[in-house]
Amino acid sequence: MDDLSYQSGYGNTFSSEALPGSLPATQNSPLLCPNSLYAEQISGTSFTSPRNLNLRSWLYRIKPSVTHEPFKPRVKGKSFLLSEFNQCNSSATPTQLRWKPIDIPSSPTDFIDGLFTVCGAGSSFLRHGFAIHMYTANKSMENSAFCSADGDFLVVPQKGTLDDDQIQQGLWITTECGRLQVSPGEIAVLPQGFRFSVDLPDGPSRGYVAEIFGTHFQLPDLGPIGANGLAAPRDFLAPTAWFDESHRPGYTIVQKFGGELFTAKQDFSPFNVVAWHGNYVPYKYDLSKFCPYNTVLFDHSDPSINTVLTAPTDKPGVALLDFVIFPPRWLVAEHTFRPPYYHRNCMSEFMGLIHGGYEAKADGFLPGGSSLHSCMTPHGPDTKTYEATIARGNEAGPFRIKDTMAFMFESCLIPRVCSWALESPFMDHDYYQCWIGLRSHFKREGKDGDERNDIH
Numbered sequence: 001m002d003d004l005s006y007q008s009g010y011g012n013t014f015s016s017e018a019l020p021g022s023l024p025a026t027q028n029s030p031l032l033c034p035n036s037l038y039a040e041q042i043s044g045t046s047f048t049s050p051r052n053l054n055l056r057s058w059l060y061r062i063k064p065s066v067t068h069e070p071f072k073p074r075v076k077g078k079s080f081l082l083s084e085f086n087q088c089n090s091s092a093t094p095t096q097l098r099w100k101p102i103d104i105p106s107s108p109t110d111f112i113d114g115l116f117t118v119c120g121a122g123s124s125f126l127r128h129g130f131a132i133h134m135y136t137a138n139k140s141m142e143n144s145a146f147c148s149a150d151g152d153f154l155v156v157p158q159k160g161t162l163d164d165d166q167i168q169q170g171l172w173i174t175t176e177c178g179r180l181q182v183s184p185g186e187i188a189v190l191p192q193g194f195r196f197s198v199d200l201p202d203g204p205s206r207g208y209v210a211e212i213f214g215t216h217f218q219l220p221d222l223g224p225i226g227a228n229g230l231a232a233p234r235d236f237l238a239p240t241a242w243f244d245e246s247h248r249p250g251y252t253i254v255q256k257f258g259g260e261l262f263t264a265k266q267d268f269s270p271f272n273v274v275a276w277h278g279n280y281v282p283y284k285y286d287l288s289k290f291c292p293y294n295t296v297l298f299d300h301s302d303p304s305i306n307t308v309l310t311a312p313t314d315k316p317g318v319a320l321l322d323f324v325i326f327p328p329r330w331l332v333a334e335h336t337f338r339p340p341y342y343h344r345n346c347m348s349e350f351m352g353l354i355h356g357g358y359e360a361k362a363d364g365f366l367p368g369g370s371s372l373h374s375c376m377t378p379h380g381p382d383t384k385t386y387e388a389t390i391a392r393g394n395e396a397g398p399f400r401i402k403d404t405m406a407f408m409f410e411s412c413l414i415p416r417v418c419s420w421a422l423e424s425p426f427m428d429h430d431y432y433q434c435w436i437g438l439r440s441h442f443k444r445e446g447k448d449g450d451e452r453n454d455i456h
């Protein structure tokens with residue numbers, strides 16, 4: 001995929017032709033399209049959604065998507081995917097949860113087989129909710145494409161540590177709009193309904209996926225920050241048209257629908273789109289392009305300051321799912337406890353680590369690992385981080401947080417956790433121990449350092 005080219009701009013209306021002259025020039029649906037292609041619309045919002053939210057693209061393809069045998073339930077082992085979370089299939093817990101990085105499987109496993117749900121809330125059927133999945137894969141998808149009818153996939157490939165260095169590699173994602181090369185440190189968004197296939201050209205891969213039901217990601221408003229900063233629209237890259245016209249007997253479309261997988265056979269690749277135009281597109285973003293804003297004098301900013309993308313609810317300022325990062329940056333605050341504060345949040349926080357360490361956890365939160373602090377579950381820096389911060393003192397001077405990329409999926413909905421994630425051998429049952437050592441430093445400080453009398 002060395003010859004890849006992209007189109008830049010968040011939310012733009014793009015057009016792309018792999019064969020010049022393949023896009024109808026003056027209408028979407030001519031009686032006969034140029035090069036005798038089929039015209040097919042993919043709608044990401046209702047036809048009647050307001051114009052500023054309306055998402056759709058027109059794909060001009062060799063054969064339309066409908067040309068396949070009937071969908072059948074996929075019979076291949078037990079499924080570890082959910083898209084509707086209830087008391088029968090998952091549990092909510094106020095306990096702080098943390099998982100160690102899961103192993104790359106020893107048996108051949110592609111992106112679909114290696115995908116499992118960790119937690120989520122709501123329902124894909126009711127078009128309100130989210131699921132957080134993880135994947136480990138050691139082989140490319142062969143003669144098959146995946147598609148989620150349930151929601152948008154935000155994929156976060158993760159980079160292995162040195163003793164785990166087989167996991168360095170990114171993903172080559174072929175979509176109906178063209179191809180994306182996504183390395184650890186970059187993210188990809190595959191919107192609801194798009195078919196895509198994941199190749200691992202250089203070895204195993206592990207990562208995280210946030211799937212959102214009933215809405216789409218958008219850039220956050222910047223408020224008083226102004227017109228620039230955080231993730232710049234021009235750094236979001238959409239593919240250019242690319243097509244495969246070969247005869248592909250036994251090609252399998254795997255469709256996630258209501259959390260279940262269905263398969264349908266066809267004799268051609270779904271990546272047969274010769275030209276397309278529209279604003280409903282897969283895209284990627286390099287997290288190192290993010291321009292962080294933060295305090296320059298005192299106190300610790302709320303993590304919303306680092307929002308890359310947000311999926312809104314109907315309530316202003318309340319996200320179905322925010323994607324927030326903790327990138328390398330300078331800490332300069334004076335007389336301030338600089339790591340994340342201790343807190344309880346009405347929103348629920350799922351965290352992952354792409355590489356390096358995380359500023360609130362000296363130990364135990366590893367690249368490829370994850371944590372979940374649900375609604376009002378107390379959390380914050382571990383004992384080592386607290387003690388080291390206090391020992392360093394308030395006027396430590398500017399300090400650059402380097403070589404790190406942690407992230408958070410934050411939701412107003414309360415996640416329920418899948419049984420397999422709760423019972424996983426990678427669950428860190430000792431997580432609570434990281435705070436147990438926090439001791440009381442309480443002393444009454446009078447003017448002369450003497451004990452002060454209580455005032456009744």
Ligand SMILES: O=C(O)Cc1cc(O)ccc1O
Pocket residue numbers: 301302303339340341343349360379380408
């Ligand atoms: O819990 C966490 O580590 C995430 C987080 C980071 C931060 O800087 C402030 C609040 C917060 O929830």
Ligand SMILES: [Fe+2]
Pocket residue numbers: 343345349373379
């Ligand atoms: Fe938090």
